[in-house]
Amino acid sequence: MNKPMLQVNNITKQFPGVKALDRVSIDLYEGEVLCIAGENGAGKSTLIKILSGVFMLDEGEIILNDEKVNIKNPLTAIELGFSVVYQEHRLINNLTVAENIYFGRFPMKRGFVDYRKLNDDAQQILNRLGMNIRASELVSSLGSSQSQMVEIAKALSVGAKIMILDEPSAAITDSELEKLFEIIKDLKSEGQSFIYISHRLKELFEIGDRVAVLKDGKLVGVEKVSDIDTKKIISMMVGRDLGEVYRPKDREIKEEVLRVENLTNDIVHDCSFTVRAGEIVGFSGLVGSGRSELAESVFGYRKRRAGDIFVDGRKVRIRTPKDAIANGMGFITEDRKTTGVILNKSVAVNTTFAILDKLSRAGFVNTREEKVLVDNYIKKLKIKTPSDKQEAQFLSGGNQQKVILAKWLLTESKFLICDEPTKGIDVGTKQEFYNILDDLARQGIAIMLISSELPEIVGLSNRVYVMQEGRIVKELMEDEISEETITTYSMHEME
Amino acid sequence: MKIKNTFMNLIGNNDPASKFNRKKMLTTLSPVIGLVALFILASSLSNVFLTASNLTNVLRQVSVLGFAALGMTIVIITGNIDLSIIGNVSMSTTLVAVLLQNGWDVVPMILVVLLASSTIGLLNGLIISYFKIESFVITMGMQVVCFGLSLFIAGGRTVIVDNLAPFMLNLASNKLGMIPVMFIILLGFYTVFYIFTKKTKMGRYIYALGGNEEVSYVSGVNVTIVRTTAYILSGLMAGVAGIFTFSRSLCGDPAAGSALGMYVVAAVVIGGTKMSGGRGSVLFTIIGILIIGIINNTLNLVGFEYYAQQIIQGLIIIFAVVISSKKRR
Structure with missing residues (x-):
């Protein structure tokens, strides 16, 4: 492949008492799905939060298309083309699908919201994703996979270049997941890049191109999915020194x-x-x-x-x-x-x-x-x-x-x-x-x-x-x- | 040092090693400082203020508020609020009048009134606990119910009682030296409630409920009983306040409680008890009622128009609350 569109170089994030990320470097190519695996507390969510502007990094740099960028807050993250689809829904239930997709960026006409344009634009995106949803529907009437798709539509509408999917499979059924994978593959062929996070290692093999494994805030390694298996990933995720935690287990166990x-x-x-x-x-x-x-x-x-x-x-x-x-x-x-x-x-x-x-x-x-x-x-x-x-x-x-x-x-x-x-x-x-x-x-x-x-x-x-x-x-x-x-x-x- | 320790004991923190003590003591003491300052200011603004008859009058005026605010303090310490108090005071006052008018003796009359007012508290506590609704909303509704009951009991007008028993006739006017008996009774109630909140198991549960309801529940405390107890005590004190309201006016006015208005909450907050619950002391509510009493008295003596009095009182309450919340960091 050619040059990566995103380079994350040696980023570190410190919280009181714990290094959530310790000199982690990752890159992402255009049209690629990069998976991130790791246990609880490995640093996955900290990484997402840095890319989406929720946290500021302490050290290191982020280079996007050869330019060093400074992601100060969620707004700059969106402007730079980062978009996160969280595992829990962040849609507003009592608004319509179209209103949610364009929330905060309504098309205006003489001081009023131009609802015709709003609905038309939203419908266009939904159609492109092959979704059978009307833009004027209320979000509260959607199922969980449909809401997830609306989130993706929203991410597309803001012109996200890098879409970060945080445990998308947590809230949806298997058949819904397949549909999601189809959409990801479609968008991928159009050059869209994804960072995909999941605890289900099986999924990584289905959708991922490469997988990066984090452990205790450090990057253990990045491998091509075609080169490894689940056993290898798990062995990368574990393996710590137990010395200080281990206590002899010869306890007298009774009734x-x-x-x-x-x-x-x-x-x-x-x-x-x-x-x-x-x-x-x-x-x-x-x-x-x-x-x-x-x-x-x-x-x-x-x-x-x-x-x-x-x-x-x-x-x-x-x-x-x-x-x-x-x-x-x-x-x-x-x-x-x-x-x-x-x-x-x-x-x-x-x-x-x-x-x-x-x-x-x-x-x-x-x-x-x-x-x-x-x-x-x-x-x-x-x-x-x-x-x-x-x-x-x-x-x-x-x-x-x-x-x-x-x-x-x-x-x-x-x-x-x-x-x-x-x-x-x-x-x-x-x-x-x-x-x-x-x-x-x-x-x-x-x-x-x-x-x-x-x-x-x-x-x-x-x-x-x-x-x-x-x-x-x-x-x-x-x-x-x-x-x-x-x-x-x-x-x-x-x- | 010894005096300081005694004082810290009084407010429930006698740990001389804590570096937060000095700041905390100042915070806790500020109502006292305010009262002293106000006292000096009042004396200089009016030469009538310091006369024995005026001071006696102030003590008498604050007593009814004092009974009502005592119950409110307990409820606020649990992290709730009881807006039904003023309605309950009205209901109790009219009940006193109607029962006496119907020839009841004083003792059974008092028992019935206190039973009725406590029942209002019981209902507040149970409804809030079982339906898990904001106490603000429930007790506001209960206030309206109580005002309605007052009108019903009184038959829609002020009840005048003929042939009053001497005990009721003199309850408000009796004095011990220059101190009204009703204020002494008030101090008695405060002492009992202070010991109750600081020394007993239920007192601890009441503070703990305001400090952290979840911890109380996880630790095996029946929080419904604790909250309801606080509301019953609040209702009981509203009943006592109702009896003394009657003793001052000697008639059963169905709107009597509304005169207390937001002063009940204000007295508690000015005394330093936190609206968020878990902190404060009933003793400091006495300071709160005295501050309100002296302000009202002084504004009268200096001869402000009624509207000006209202504005100034309101601003002082806002000021006191701002000061007290700022100190919470």
């Missing part, structure tokens, strides 16, 4: 504490699993595979449509978190700030919040006893705070997380759900957390560990359940657990 049978809610379907005392059970899967939603339903935080929960072999009724706590469960949620700590309340108030019933006499809180308990946990978990009266908002993320952990240890949880327990926590505190989790398991607590960081799952778990689109697709025993097996099962490669 079953939790059994869930056929749990179904609005996101997950028919999930069954068990967790035993002394065991850390990992739950792995892509973002959106339903891990957190499963945990929420076990804890009574999300409505269950079907399924039974057994604690210590007895069937229990769990409809609210209160019921779950009464049955010995604790839940370290994914989002500390919205469901974990009360930011403007003290460490003490947050720590004892779930055991006030035990701590009160005649409705009055026994603050003396409370202080003893809280100080004890501040020492035990090494919570860095000037005192138990400090407001939680002034603590670091790791210490807030410890406060939440202390809360659930005080309720004497025998089953603890940890949803991304080390998210946004510094490296040193992460190590402390791994020790604590290992320790708790060894004390006989049953732990359900949800994490998007594969090394955590591999390094800590006795067993792993892999989830995919709301279903548990595989249970991996200790000797089967590896980044490779987990990735293989979570990436839609097993039929």
Whole structure:
């Protein structure tokens, strides 16, 4: 091929505590579909956001048609010809298809919108895409693949030279996907370039010309699709040093504490699993595979449509978190700030919040006893705070997380759900957390560990359940657990 | 240092190591500073202000507002609002008048009035919790319902009571020294509510609900009960305010509550309690009502026209809210 139309050279993007992109270089040719693959947090979405002007890059350069460009904001990105079709729809439901396509760029006539021209122009684009949609239809009456096509029509209408498709297959059916592929191939033959992102590796082989693999913000390699297979891609996506995360797994595993049978809610379907005392059970899967939603339903935080929960072999009724706590469960949620700590309340108030019933006499809180308990946990978990009266908002993320952990240890949880327990926590505190989790398991607590960081799952778990689109697709025993097996099962490669 | 610590204890943060304390203390203290400044200003603007009879009068005037604002403070701490209070005060006042007119004794009358006003709070709490609707909308509707009930109870006119029991006749005029008894009762209520909010389990849940409802729920708290408790207390205090409204006018005016208007919310906010919930203290609402009382009194003494008084009061409320929200960073 000749010269690339787009060159991304050594771009770096730093967020507090993490390098989301580290000297990544990618180029794109005219009429090419470049696929980007990588796990959760590999840097795919950061890359898209830089190209579409949502984030500014810290270092590196972007060269478009031999000219260095500076993508300052979403508007310049559009003017330069970058257009993103996001996985979730960004159309305005109560406007028509034509209005959405030309939103903000309506043709005008004597101060009024020229609706005839608007509809004619939009219809022309829709016809060109071979779509059976009327431009005057309301978007709310469209199906999800049709809305996706409207997004593509919109991207075409602004004269996008590079169209970025972010997980287009997530919201549409297989037959709809085929139609989308046809359109992509048509446009490709007209010289349109695409960046295509998907977790379904199969698709990459169907539609892609080349595939770039990202891992932990770094580019692992770019390969011609015809030269590789899924195995190769997966092996490029995994392979980290486990040394610091690994904990010996010779824990004494005892009787079953939790059994869930056929749990179904609005996101997950028919999930069954068990967790035993002394065991850390990992739950792995892509973002959106339903891990957190499963945990929420076990804890009574999300409505269950079907399924039974057994604690210590007895069937229990769990409809609210209160019921779950009464049955010995604790839940370290994914989002500390919205469901974990009360930011403007003290460490003490947050720590004892779930055991006030035990701590009160005649409705009055026994603050003396409370202080003893809280100080004890501040020492035990090494919570860095000037005192138990400090407001939680002034603590670091790791210490807030410890406060939440202390809360659930005080309720004497025998089953603890940890949803991304080390998210946004510094490296040193992460190590402390791994020790604590290992320790708790060894004390006989049953732990359900949800994490998007594969090394955590591999390094800590006795067993792993892999989830995919709301279903548990595989249970991996200790000797089967590896980044490779987990990735293989979570990436839609097993039929 | 010792005094400072005592003070920090009072406002619920006694951590001398926190570097945010100095700033926080200043923030919390600003209503007090405002009150003192206003007091000095009022004394210099009018030589009647500092007379015993005028000050007694101010305390009497702010008492009814004080009862209503106490309930409002609890609800605002939970992160909600209760606009039904002023309607509830009207309803309670007319109920007092009608029951007394029908020959009821004072004690059963008080019990029935408080039961009725608390029921309004109960309904507010349950409707908001079960249908998960903005408290603003529901309680505004309830306010209209209450005003309607007031008219119904009163038969569409102001109820005049013959042969008033001496207790009711003297409730508003009794004094202990130069302090009206009703203001002392008000302080009693504030003390009890302060201890309730700061020392009890339910008090913690009330603050926590305003701080973060989701955390409360995940931690096993029945948030419906907590919110409804706050609204019942608010309704109860509206009933108390209604009884004292009657004791001051000695008639049952179905529009009596509207005089309180937005002062109820203003008193709470001027006292430093945040509309966003989770922060503040009932004690500071006393400062809020005193500030409003002194402003109104001074404007009267200096002899502003009614329209000018309204404009100035409104601007002061806006000013206070702007100041308090700016400090939230």
